[in-house]
Amino acid sequence: MAHLDDDDPDTFDLRSFLPFLLNQAAEESSLEFQRVYKNRYGMLRTEWRVLFHLGNYGEMTARDIVLRAKIHKTKVSRAVRGLQQRRYLHRLRDENDRRVEQLSLTASGQAVYRELRDIARDYDAKLAARFTTGEAALLRMMLRRLAGMD
Amino acid sequence: MAHLDDDDPDTFDLRSFLPFLLNQAAEESSLEFQRVYKNRYGMLRTEWRVLFHLGNYGEMTARDIVLRAKIHKTKVSRAVRGLQQRRYLHRLRDENDRRVEQLSLTASGQAVYRELRDIARDYDAKLAARFTTGEAALLRMMLRRLAGMD
DNA sequence: GATTATTGGTTGGTTTTGTAACTATCAAGC
DNA sequence: GCTTGATAGTTACAAAACCAACCAATAATC
Numbered sequence: 374m375a376h377l378d379d380d381d382p383d384t385f386d387l388r389s390f391l392p393f394l395l396n397q398a399a400e401e402s403s404l405e406f407q408r409v410y411k412n413r414y415g416m417l418r419t420e421w422r423v424l425f426h427l428g429n430y431g432e433m434t435a436r437d438i439v440l441r442a443k444i445h446k447t448k449v450s451r452a453v454r455g456l457q458q459r460r461y462l463h464r465l466r467d468e469n470d471r472r473v474e475q476l477s478l479t480a481s482g483q484a485v486y487r488e489l490r491d492i493a494r495d496y497d498a499k500l501a502a503r504f505t506t507g508e509a510a511l512l513r514m515m516l517r518r519l520a521g522m523d
Numbered sequence: 524m525a526h527l528d529d530d531d532p533d534t535f536d537l538r539s540f541l542p543f544l545l546n547q548a549a550e551e552s553s554l555e556f557q558r559v560y561k562n563r564y565g566m567l568r569t570e571w572r573v574l575f576h577l578g579n580y581g582e583m584t585a586r587d588i589v590l591r592a593k594i595h596k597t598k599v600s601r602a603v604r605g606l607q608q609r610r611y612l613h614r615l616r617d618e619n620d621r622r623v624e625q626l627s628l629t630a631s632g633q634a635v636y637r638e639l640r641d642i643a644r645d646y647d648a649k650l651a652a653r654f655t656t657g658e659a660a661l662l663r664m665m666l667r668r669l670a671g672m673d
Numbered sequence: 674g675a676t677t678a679t680t681g682g683t684t685g686g687t688t689t690t691g692t693a694a695c696t697a698t699c700a701a702g703c
Numbered sequence: 704g705c706t707t708g709a710t711a712g713t714t715a716c717a718a719a720a721c722c723a724a725c726c727a728a729t730a731a732t733c
Binding site: 584585586589596597599600601603604620622623624 | 710711712713714
Binding site: 384385386387388389390391392393394395396397398399400401402403406422425426429442443490493494496497500501503504508511512513515516517518519520521522 | 534535536537538539540541542543544545546547548549550551552553556572575576579591592593640643644646647650651653654658661662663665666667668669670671672
């Protein structure tokens with residue numbers, strides 16, 4: 374295995390390449406939280422995200438979630454069905470525009486949301502504790518900018 | 524859709540939650556580069572990553588790549604086969620340990636590597652230009668720590 | 674007010690990924 | 704040197720993601 378020379382103009386460190394680095398950090402830092410919603414609650418990634426949106430914002434349509442979380446509509450559609458089958462949410466046809474369904478959490482959906490939200494909050498604090506308060510704030514700002522969320 | 528109150532102890536903004544934020548930033552910031560290796564070169568994500576390692580470090584085994592890039596061995600195995608079918612790399616059985624194969628790029632593999640590497644370098648610079656030099660360095664440091672790469 | 678375009682949402686088929694189990698080779702202990 | 708246990712890499716099957724086409728309802732155009 375050849376020696377890595379940082380000054381070599383032909384050298385390029387994949388491990389400093391932002392898209393790669395972001396992806397590795399995202400994967401690694403979601404592992405522990407994933408174990409909770411997946412193994413303990415039997416939920417998928419998109420399901421948890423949709424659950425959160427409804428838990429946090431109350432009533433939304435699938436379209437609202439697509440726009441706000443930038444999740445593809447087929448994924449949202451399937452997550453909604455999954456959550457409905459678990460009786461975590463119910464759909465209400467909008468009588469003004471009958472294409473649309475208003476989604477909201479059931480009582481048990483809200484209960485699960487609150488549990489997971491608290492776990493997420495603790496977990497986030499744990500991750501952020503690896504940096505100073507200022508660094509963590511800067512990190513979130515930079516990530517939001519990279520994600521096109523500002 | 525309810526109003527978001529940051530001071531409400533029951534409120535939790537998914538869009539500030541690091542695992543979510545990291546994921547969104549990773550997806551968004553790899554889109555443009557993905558179009559290049561995917562549409563222009565017909566490569567998959569893991570294939571590009573493996574190609575890079577061989578282009579950058581010369582000769583490696585699949586195991587070296589697994590350890591260095593933290594990519595699962597089945598993904599590496601499939602990417603190696605894909606690259607081999609495109610004649611971008613060839614395998615050489617290690618006679619000292621016949622379980623191992625030394626992997627290295629062919630001439631055309633090296634040519635593609637150099638093209639993609641230059642594109643990646645430009646693209647990374649473009650992403651980093653949204654921050655000051657110090658901020659970008661800090662960002663990479665923090666991501667490396669979150670990814671367990673330090 | 675019939676026709677066309679757009680929008681919200683779902684479905685079907687193909688790729689990719691994830692997970693386990695598997696083969697082959699080597700290493701260690703006895 | 705034979706058994707047991709690791710290690711490098713592959714394969715098979717299930718779970719998930721991706722993409723395109725689709726339906727139904729509404730909006731826009733003439």
